[in-house]
Amino acid sequence: MSSKKKNDGNSGSSRSQIVRSFKVMDVMRGANELQEKLNREHAERKASPETTDDDGPEKVLHLEVGQPESGAPQAVASAAVEALTMPRAKENVMGYTDAFGLTDLRHKIRQHYIDKYRSGDKEGSNNDALQVPDVSQIVVTTGSSGAFLLAFTACFDPKDTVAIASSGYPCYRNILQALGCSIATVGINDEYKITATELEKEIQSRKQTSSPSIKGLILSSPSNPTGSMLTPQELKELCELCNREDIVFMSDEIYHGISYGNVKEATALQYAAGNTKSNSNRNIVVINSFSKYYSMPGWRLGWMVVPERFVQSINKLQQNMFINAPTVSQTAALKCWDSNTIEELETHVSKYRANRAAILNRFDTKDRSDDTQNVLKGLMLETNVAPADGGFYVYVDLGEDFVCMEPSGDNNETVLDSVKLCELLLEREHVAVTPGIDFEDPECPQNLGRRRFRISYAGGTQIITKAMDKFVGFWNNVWVPSIAAAKKRGSKRKLE
Numbered sequence: 001m002s003s004k005k006k007n008d009g010n011s012g013s014s015r016s017q018i019v020r021s022f023k024v025m026d027v028m029r030g031a032n033e034l035q036e037k038l039n040r041e042h043a044e045r046k047a048s049p050e051t052t053d054d055d056g057p058e059k060v061l062h063l064e065v066g067q068p069e070s071g072a073p074q075a076v077a078s079a080a081v082e083a084l085t086m087p088r089a090k091e092n093v094m095g096y097t098d099a100f101g102l103t104d105l106r107h108k109i110r111q112h113y114i115d116k117y118r119s120g121d122k123e124g125s126n127n128d129a130l131q132v133p134d135v136s137q138i139v140v141t142t143g144s145s146g147a148f149l150l151a152f153t154a155c156f157d158p159k160d161t162v163a164i165a166s167s168g169y170p171c172y173r174n175i176l177q178a179l180g181c182s183i184a185t186v187g188i189n190d191e192y193k194i195t196a197t198e199l200e201k202e203i204q205s206r207k208q209t210s211s212p213s214i215k216g217l218i219l220s221s222p223s224n225p226t227g228s229m230l231t232p233q234e235l236k237e238l239c240e241l242c243n244r245e246d247i248v249f250m251s252d253e254i255y256h257g258i259s260y261g262n263v264k265e266a267t268a269l270q271y272a273a274g275n276t277k278s279n280s281n282r283n284i285v286v287i288n289s290f291s292k293y294y295s296m297p298g299w300r301l302g303w304m305v306v307p308e309r310f311v312q313s314i315n316k317l318q319q320n321m322f323i324n325a326p327t328v329s330q331t332a333a334l335k336c337w338d339s340n341t342i343e344e345l346e347t348h349v350s351k352y353r354a355n356r357a358a359i360l361n362r363f364d365t366k367d368r369s370d371d372t373q374n375v376l377k378g379l380m381l382e383t384n385v386a387p388a389d390g391g392f393y394v395y396v397d398l399g400e401d402f403v404c405m406e407p408s409g410d411n412n413e414t415v416l417d418s419v420k421l422c423e424l425l426l427e428r429e430h431v432a433v434t435p436g437i438d439f440e441d442p443e444c445p446q447n448l449g450r451r452r453f454r455i456s457y458a459g460g461t462q463i464i465t466k467a468m469d470k471f472v473g474f475w476n477n478v479w480v481p482s483i484a485a486a487k488k489r490g491s492k493r494k495l496e
């Protein structure tokens with residue numbers, strides 16, 4: 001729909017109408033509705049005098065949403081209870097905080113950078129370059145989502161062009177569009193990443209065609225949905241290129257802490273001063289959150305580290321848009337870096353590692369010699385699955401072999417694509433996963449969104465294992481035969 005379309009009075013502003021829904025939330029709503037139906041059916045069965053079954057209602061298995069099942073760390077939850085139940089002292093009324101958040105929390109965040117990316121790691125020479133942020137540059141935000149709104153509004157004007165990855169977190173595109181920014185979609189490489197090479201190509205092609213230059217870049221590493229991670233060298237080169245071209249680079253580091261040893265985690269703050277005349281950070285904005293590693297998604301708490309030149313604008317915007325991030329969440333988050341909390345959080349990472357293995361083991365491999373009954377036949381780990389180096393997602397590309405369009409009379413077509421696969425998996429097996437249309441460039445000519453889907457393994461290992469059993473059964477007995485039959489009938493193989 002054109003952004004110029006006149007507002008008809010019933011449907012919100014014209015710019016809100018170009019914003020697409022966040023599909024994973026739609027999938028989650030569908031899964032929740034299915035759960036309600038299963039609950040009702042169970043209640044009806046239970047009410048009947050003949051029923052002896054009382055195993056409870058069947059549960060929908062949620063592998064769609066990227067939400068830790070674990071809840072907040074114990075010390076954090078206890079601190080929240082204590083803060084809310086303690087006798088009211090003057091300083092404990094859970095009133096507003098400073099716009100940038102509690103000073104103690106901002107100090108802890110600063111210390112986190114020193115501990116994790118500098119003194120805590122003696123291996124790399126890059127550590128010397130870490131720009132230890134001043135507390136005045138640290139902003140506590142309402143989740144990283146609140147940080148996006150603040151950072152985009154502070155750093156970009158309407159019509160400014162901001163680069164995003166062709167496979168990426170959908171809300172970047174959606175929020176930027178809501179703010180009137182233009183999007184430059186940069187195609188990811190074969191390793192599912194944007195590196196300096198891909199960005200440089202886009203910059204040069206814009207120069208050649210006199211297209212508007214790129215003002216900003218936002219991406220996440222580890223990536224949602226692909227799980228790919230930039231190596232420290234790739235991150236360094238990207239920061240240097242952005243500094244050279246005066247591009248504001250927003251490095252979304254929300255999945256830091258959740259990686260599996262294939263690629264070393266580095267923060268863009270380690271390379272913030274590269275290529276700058278003043279040897280200080282001019283262009284690098286780092287965004288992070290308590291929603292993933294810290295297991296506190298509903299607490300709506302995040303942070304960002306911003307170059308000094310944006311501090312005043314962000315302060316004014318925060319005062320006006322949010323006032324401050326939730327005070328009770330900030331108070332409890334002071335416990336996030338206690339040693340017992342970190343110990344608890346590391347057990348979650350071990351669980352994610354086991355979950356990841358439980359999923360990856362079910363893909364076919366070129367040299368698999370064991371029982372192939374238990375694997376997704378023909379869906380190859382080497383070619384159909386993105387790297388899964390960090391975060392808690394496995395991103396699958398069905399390729400052209402496992403999708404097709406089936407003409408079924410008139411002009412109607414039965415589409416066997418990843419959207420249909422997700423629909424059927426939920427309907428028949430009660431397993432929820434998210435189709436790639438949430439994450440892929442909607443303009444992409446190969447329609448990759450309809451070839452790909454994302455499995456989230458932020459849940460419990462038993463649930464993941466059970467869901468994969470169901471998925472393998474569905475794949476081998478329903479999906480693969482349906483595709484084969486459709487092809488035999490002469491259906492087109494490619495999506496259009």
Ligand SMILES: Cc1ncc(COP(=O)(O)O)c(C=O)c1O
Nearest residue numbers: 143144145169220224254289291
């Ligand atoms: C890459 C990425 N960034 C940001 C967010 C938003 O997180 P929150 O607003 O809870 O911090 C998500 C949520 O899934 C995400 O995957």
